[in-house]
Amino acid sequence: MSRGTKLLGVVIGVAAIAALIAAYVVFLTHGPTPYRPAANGTTVNLKLQTVAAVGPKLSPNENWVSYLVDENGTWKRSTVWTLPANATVHVTVLNYDGQSGLRNPFLAQARGIVGRQFTLNGKAMSSINPDEASHTFAIPDFNVIVPIHGIADDAKNQCEFAPCDPSMAHDTITFTFRTGKKGHYRWQCFVPCAAGFVYGFGGPMQTIGYMDGFINVV
């Protein structure tokens, strides 16, 4: 083999490896763009829905539970949100999922939200029966946690696959919390709601984009 052929071979090899590495890095960084809800001064409205099965259109894992966010009228499976610092965030959660029950009943009491109370279908309260919890919305770094009440097993017109519309059986929970300083904070569900996984915490409970996400406070 001549020197030229060898050089060509090495160059092709290096280029192939560089392309593979580039593809790898792209694969690792691939993820959703954060959603930034419109801000009204220092007030932000965030509308979320939690579903029992996310469905084949929104995910390759059609039976996974998930949070969805209302992005200007469309429901998207996106859990990375950008919020302003020192703002007041009004959150509405439409829960279409059934009751799983909390493993640690302590987490059924709301913490860190304005007025220490949330409303469940219009009624104000500060905690629910832990066995009736379907999910929680918690931002541990802000010491915020709100239990999300689940619909009864025998409720009529239950939603099968996301996105669900308000005519189907659901519970509405609203609460308000304040964001603090700039930073990058995680939020998660604490109810073992990942069906089929040991301790209910695998799958969607450990994958960003379903039951976990980030809040970027800027």
Add this chain to the structure above:
Amino acid sequence: MWSKYGHGARVAALTTIGTIIALPFVIFWLGPNMPPGKSTNVGDSQVFDNTVLLIVMTPFTVFILVYVLYAVFVFRADVNEPLRDGAHIRGHMPSQIAWLAITTVTVIFLAIFGSAELLSSGAGGGQGPHPIAKEKNALPIQVIGQQWEFTYRYPTYGGVETAQLVLPVDQPIAFHVTSLDAIHSFWAYELGVKADANPGVDNVAYVTVKKTRSFQIRCAELCGLWHGYMFDTGQVVSSSQFTSWIHQQQKLYAGSMKYLPPYATSYTPDPTFRAG
């Protein structure tokens, strides 16, 4: 004058000089500043332990570094000069025996010393459900690890559960660490406490904090997605502040206390407990 002495004497001299220079630095600066710091009794014990380890290691380290550098500089041959062999030494029984004796004595001393430190106070480590280095009149605090947050229960205050850890100063504390799902590890860094949280297991660790301060709590065992975010800040406050804080928590969390199971040293979460 230097050339009057053989290589052995020179290395011994350099080692001695090096050790004499290094030891005060180790004993007076490095040792006392070793983590985790001296805020607690177990922290003191660990710092002392680390200091002794450093002191014992110093002569060995200096010797090996001095020896290798000396050998490489003094016995060096140029790669380009013709190949000549070194001295025909296949071994030296007195050196081997001396080395064996010194290292054995050192190792056995370190093992005995470490055991003594360990058995005197438990050194802040999790000792399992049947601790052998116990403290009398310890305030029990249960640390519950769950994916991905630590919560804390105070059984002597009605079993109230809180999301913050506040401790009274100058009071022996018994941490009962357990988990509700995967294996976590409760690491209160500045207190010098680390105990793994295993499901169904009560892992007990003792500490007495000597001054009021805040401290980091981090999870030290990979437990899933948010393992890195499973951190907290704890507070050590005066006894009166502690009492008023815990009463405040009891009022605040009266709602959830109704639903909490009776306090037990470990719980039995059902692993197949999953959505239907």
Add this chain to the structure above:
Amino acid sequence: MTFARRLVGFNLLSAVILGAIGYYLGWWLGHQITGPSLDYFGDTGQNDIALYLAYFVGVVGFLIGLGFANYPVQRLLGRPPSLREKEQAGWTRYISLCTDHKVVGIQYLIGIGAFIFIGGLNAMLIRFELLTPNQHAWNGNNYLTLVSLHGTMMMGMMTSGILGPFANYFVPIMIGARRMAFPRIEALTFWLLMAAGFILMTSLAYGGIPTGWTGYEPLSDQANLGMDAYVAFFALVGLSMTLLGLNMLVTVITMRAPGMSWGRLPMFVWGTISTSVLMALAAPVLISTLLMVGMDRTAQTGFFNDQAGGSPYLYENLFWFFGHPEVYILALPGMGILLELLPVFSRKPLWGYRLAVTGMLGIGLLSFLVWQHHLFVSGINADVRPFYMLSTELISLPTGFIFICALGTLWRGRIRLTVPMLFALAWIFNFLIGGLSGVFLSDVPSDVTTHGSFFSMAHFHYTIMGGLLFAFFAGIYYWVPKMTGYMLNDTLGKWHFWIMFLAFNSTFGPLLVIGFLGQPRRVVTYAGYLQGANIWVSVSAFVLGASMLLFLVNFVYSLVFAQVPAGDNPWGSKSIEFQLPSPVPVHNFDRIPTFGPDPYPYGEGVAGGAVQRPAITPARPER
């Protein structure tokens, strides 16, 4: 034979094709299996049985495609076996089943090298993430997958990192044999490892691995499908390790040439022997543990689930019962290479031969008695901890023997600082720091703070990377001229060494401190006051990665372009492999040599020194 003709037949191409067919067949079979305990597959959307079957049937297809079934099948049919696997020339030997131990050695070198670079790439990506605590480069779960892939790939590949390339190539030569005891099994260990590495990379497509290389239950039970790739990888690696160890042991026990008694074996062979004993005894524990994990994940058994009557402690104990000998499997070959090279480059006999052998065997024996030091604060019975503290600290005794023998070999020698010697000397420095940090970890009060922190991580990187990997490079620079016939460039080698050594210490030295300052392992965010230190470590890590690229440049340039002939004995070594032509001919020796009384016949006053010259007529190298 034409290129096309060479491509037809049992080689890597047919192996990949049959492997892919096997994969889909296994996947399909897995979906046919149903049962009441498997209902949860519907909810999770993850059929673990299908993936396991896909992997294993795929591996079987891969091995059949390589030709491993040819000999047994032909014998069963009463036909004489084909001799394709005994082919003696041609580049296609390197991509097929070849029973020449030298070809397997080179296959190992390239294969393991490739996977180590992939593992190293993951390490660079991890350090990139750790530049800041608040911004995240890698989406969500990918960081934990990077951490797990880095650790798993490195541990799986480096266990055979020295035995694979160098012991396979040189142990038969050093004992005067023409082959290993079981050449086909030798080739099998290599191809199993390659299949395993590929399987581990596919975990990315299945959701990654969240547990780190230790795979602790119950988290590994919870994990996504990618965890099955981990289980399959380590099962295959365990099998490869067991076979490799057994093969080495049988070879050394039964195939030594006349004159090669146990007391005359080169230190590299002693290192190989002690490692092989550990491999053969510890790896089966890993395979059984993984079988239990697989059953927990598929058939919902409760081995490691405390509510089902099992215990996560069982996993920890089983894993570390393998895991601790495993790390000595990593350390011992490095010691073997160190003690093999020091006499050559000091031109002196090995100091304290018997002491060194005692040290290696002592480390091997003691390594089975210390595993609970990984569980000191996990809630084990507090009474047993002093015993394990003692046994762990006792391991520093035989390790000390190795050190004193290394130091003694330098004494009044004529030390030539060639590139292999530089790496060997760096081994001494790095393993010293690694060993001392190990003493801290073995001491329970100190371990309370350092367990699960970066101190522990820096400790094992100092011993495994600073020890084993530096010894690996020493072996490469020392033996690649013999294996290929071409010298590696000396200047580039020295640049590689110095950049690597300084960058390595700059990366892991501060990590010892960072661990002491409270940063746990495997975390994606850390306390703000540690950011400066983490940036320093990350930048040093990038420089370390650059030094590896420099090595690659040297490797490719010297072997493909410059091709400076090495001659038979570039280092003036009196060891037998350097009395043979470079590269070593297919049949190794014309006549089996007879060995003299001294494996290291250096030193002034030794007449000619070379009582070891074998009676051969050097054959011209075959290409």
